[in-house]
Amino acid sequence: MVEPLLLISWVVVSPIVGAIIGQTRNNRALGAVLGLFLGPLGWLLVLLNDAREKCPECKGHVADGAVRCQHCGATFEIPAGYELKKP
Secondary structure, three states: OOOHHHHHHHHHHHHHHHHHHHHHOOOHHHHHHHHHHHHHHHHHHHHHOOOHHHHHHHHOOOOOOOOOOOOOEOOOOOOOOOOOOOO
16 A cells, blocks of 8 residues: 555655756646656656757757857747847
């Protein structure tokens, strides 16, 4: 029989860890769900499922809202109606 404390910690800790890992991959909800149901295996699946945008030139990961690739310097088209935020 599974101890109640172990079960409670699994239900609480696994989705939190999954959400943290998923947040780094722009997929927090999927990370929480996979963490809850699959535990460490779900964490691994979230790491492999990367939803971040990629540069069309070098295939490097690009930050949300970026105008240029930080790796190769390629510029991206800005969608119509999109306003750039000024720092």
